[in-house]
Amino acid sequence: MFDIERLISGLSVDKALDRLGERFLKSLEDETAETFLEALLAFMKIKFMLDPAYRKNIEKFRGSYQFRSRDGGVAVLVKFEDGDMKIREKTSDDVNVTVSFKDGRALMNFLLSANRDILRGLLNNEVLVAGNLNYMYKFGFMANHLQLELTGNLP
C-alpha cells in the first residue's frame, strides 16, 4: 500500500512531486476518500525529501503516530526522526498518539480544516485520538499545509 518507490519509479524529482500531489488532491475529491491516508502520507514523505522549506517542520522533531481504521483494514505506523519520515504497515503501542478512524472520509474531515464538518465527525464518533493531542495538532498543521499549498490557498 505504501510503496512510494513504486509510485514514483522512473520519474524526475519534479514529476514525482507533481504525481503524488495530484494523487493527494484526487483522494480529497473521491467520495469515500478511501486512499486519503495513503495519498497524504506518500505526498508528505516526498515533500519532506524534496522540499527543504517543508522539511523544516520535522527537523529536530521526534514523534510517532499510529493510524488505524476501525475495521482493521489499515494500520500504519508513521515515525518522524531528525528530518526523516518513516512509514510502516504495522501496529505499535509505543507511539505518541494513536488515531482510530471509521473511514478515509472521516479521517480527512478530522485532519483538514477546509470544508470540515466538525459536528458530523463528533456525532458519528468518526475519529478517536488517544495519547498526546499536541502531536496530533502538529500533524494537522503539516497535513493542512499540503492541501493549502496545492490548492494555492496558503496565506
Added chain:
Amino acid sequence: MVTLDDLSLKDVTLDRLPRLKRLRELHFATRTEICVELPRNITHYMKHPDNPADSPELRAGKLYKYVMENKRPVIADENLLAGTTTARTIGVVLYPDFMALSIWPELETISRRKKNPFGITRAEIDELNFDIFPYWPDRTIQEVARKDNGNPLCQRIMERIVFYIATKVYCISHTVPNYAMVVERGLLDIIREARERELSLGGSKEDRAKKDFYQAAQLSLSGVISYAANLSREAERLAAKEVDTKRRQELLEMAEVCKRVPAGRPRTFREALNAIWICKIALHQENANVALSLGRLDQVLYPFYAEDIKRGMTLAEAVELIGCFWLKIADHVPLSPETGEELFGGSGSNQAVTLGGVDIKGADAVNDLTYVVLKATELLRLRDPNVNARYYPQVTKKEYLDRLCEVNINTGATPCFHNDASAVEALSGQGVSLEHARDYSSVGCVEPSSSGRTYGHTGCILMNLTSALEMALWGGKHRLTEDEQIGPKIKPAVAMTSFAEFKKAMETQLGWLIDQVVTLNNNLGRAHQKIHPTPMLSALMEGCLEKGKDVISGGATYNSSGAAMIGLADVVDSVTAIQEFIFDKKKFTMAEMISAINADWSGPYKKLQAMVKASPEKFGTDSRMAKANADWLIGFLHDTFQGKENYRGGKYTVGYWTMTNHAGFGALTGALPSGRMKNEPFASGITPVSGSAPVLTSCLNFVARLDHTRIADGHALNLKYTPSTTTMSRFANTVEAFFKMGGLQVQFNIIDRKTLEDARKYPEKYPDLFVRVSGYTAYFKDLNPHMQQEIITRAEYDLATGEEQKYG
C-alpha cells in the same frame, strides 16, 4: 452613600463624551488579531535563562518577572488608561503551556474561518510553527497531567467531549483577586511584606519552600512595576512628539500615573483605575482570562472617586474614566479553535464586575460610584465586563433596583441580579464567615465568592448531566460512544421495574461521572502545582502571604472548587416523564420510550411525544413531581460533590450555569425522554425548558423554592421579557418578588424574537447587539448557530399577562 439627585445621570451622554464614542466605534471596527508576544517571551525564557533546578514557585517568579519586563508598552489610542493585554489593539493571547497548541492545525486558515476569524501574519505563523510550538508538546498542563497519571480514564473520558470539561487545561482563572490590596497599599508595600516574611524564616524544608514563594512574589511584582515604568517612558516618548497640546498633556499625565502606580498607593480615581488595570494585565500574562473577575469595584474605588469629586471631578469625567476602563477590559478575546467555536463559540472572557449590595456589617453599600458605573455600562453596551448587581430586599433601596431594571431595559441584557440574602446564606453554608460572605463578588458568570480571599476556581468543572441519564438508560453506555462501556455496567433501563430503581441507576452513573471529573480536576491541579504556580495572583490574594503559599497550593483564605452542571431542566423533565408515564400512569413502557427517543420521536412516536410535552409535570411549573425530582437531583449532586476533597484540601461546590455549553452539549446529544429532539440545545442554567413553563410566577416560584444552600456555586435563571410590555415597575416587581421568595440570581434579555431572527439573518445590521447567554453577555453575531437558536427560542414572557409568548 448616595448623594446624586439624578440616579440615571441623564445629562451624561455619549455625544457629550466624544472620546468614549470614538473609542467605542474603534472597538467595533477593529479586527481581532493573534498576538505572539507572550508565547514568544515565555518560550524564550524557558529555553534559555530558566533553571530547572529551582522550585516550581521560583521558576514561575523569575519567568513572570522576565515576561513583564519584556512586555511591549503599547499606548495606541486615546484611552486615558495605559497598558494593553496584548501588543495588538484587540488581541488573542496564546498560552503555550495551556491550550495554544490546539490552533496549530488551523494557523494557516484561522484568519479566514467563517466564525470569529483572527488575524495573523505569515511571519507569525512561521514563528509559532517553527520556533514556539515545537518546544511545548510534552510540556502543557494537559500532557503533564496525562503523563504523571498514566493517561488516566478520567482524561480519556473528557476527550470524548460529551461527558464533561475540566477547564484547568486552559488556566486557573475564575476567581476575584484582591484589588483592594493594590489600591490601599501599592505593590511596593506588598513586596516589602513578602521580603520581611522571607527574612524571618529559618532553614527547615518548610521554610525553604515558603522562602521560594516569597521570592517568587517579589520577583513577579517587581516585573509588574517595570512594565508600568516602561509604559511611563512610552507615554513620555509619545508626548515629546505629540503636536496636539491637549493630547500631549494627557500623555504627560499618563506618564506620571504610571510612575506612581501600581508601585505606590494611588492618590486619584484615575491612578487607582490604572493601577488595577496594570495588575489585571499582569494577571492575564500568568493565566488565560477565563472569568478573572474584578470584584466590587464600586466599593474598592469609592474613596478615590469621592476624593476626586471633592476636588472638582465631574460626573461626566468619572463616567469617562470608567468607560475607558471598560474598553480596556474588552481589549482581548479568548482563544478558540474551530471545534470550540462550532460547539461552544461566542463567549467573551466573562470578567465579572460586582456592584451594590450590603457591606460587611450588612448595611446598604450602594453609593454614587455604583450609579456612575451603571451609566458607563448603559452608554457603552459592551460584552465585557459582565456586570452583576447585588440587591438585598428591604436593605438596599427600591430606587436602586428600579435603576438596575432601567439599565437592563436600555441595554437589553445587563446587569444581572443577585439576591444578597440567599447568596450570603449559601456562602455561610460553606464555612465562609458572615462578614466575608457579605463581602462577596460574582465570579465569571454568576458564582458568589468572598472577594479577594477565595480561590474557588468556580468553573473548573462543566458536567453534562444528560450523559448520566444516557448511561442510566443504556446500562453505562452512551449513544455517542456507541458500544463502548463508559460508566459502570448496570441493568439497562428496559429491565427496570420501579422508578426507585431508575433513580438508583442515575445515582450510580452520576456518582461515577463525579468521581472521574473530580479525579481529573485534582490531577490537573497537581500539574499546575508542578509546572505552573501563579505568584502574581497569589501575591494579590488574601491568605497567601500569611501562609507563604501559592493559591494553587491552598494559600488563599478560602479554598474550594466549583462544578457547573449542564442540562438540569432537561434531565429533571426526562426523569419526571419516566416517573409519570412509565411507572405511575403506565401509559407506555420503558422499551417504547427508548424506541421513541432512538427514533428521535418521529413516525409512530409523534403522538407519544405530544403527550409527554403536554404534561404539566415540568421543571418551572407548579408540579410537585418535577419539584421533588429537582430537589432529589440537586441534593444528590450537592452531597456527592461536597463529599470530595480538592487538591488544596477544599470542598467542591455545585452551580447551575452553562455559558454556551448547553448548546454545545445539546448539539451532541440524542433525543431525550422529556420530548426534546436530538441535537436541540438544552435549557440554559437553571432555566426551564422553553415552552414548558408557560406562567412566569410559577416559574419564578419553582426556582426560588430550590434549596440555594445546595447551589453554592451559583445559578443563572435566564428569562426573556417582551420589550413592549416591560415597564420598569413591572420588571422590578418580578425581581423583588423572586428574591423575597428566596431566589438566588436572575438575568434577562429584554428583546423580542423578531429582532433576534433579523439579527441572525442580517448580522451586519447588528454588530453590537449583545445578549445574555447563561451568566455572561455575548455579541449575538459571534454566537454559533445552536446558541443563536437557543436564545431565539428561549421562553419569552409578556409582563402584561405574565404568560409565555408562544414561539413559531
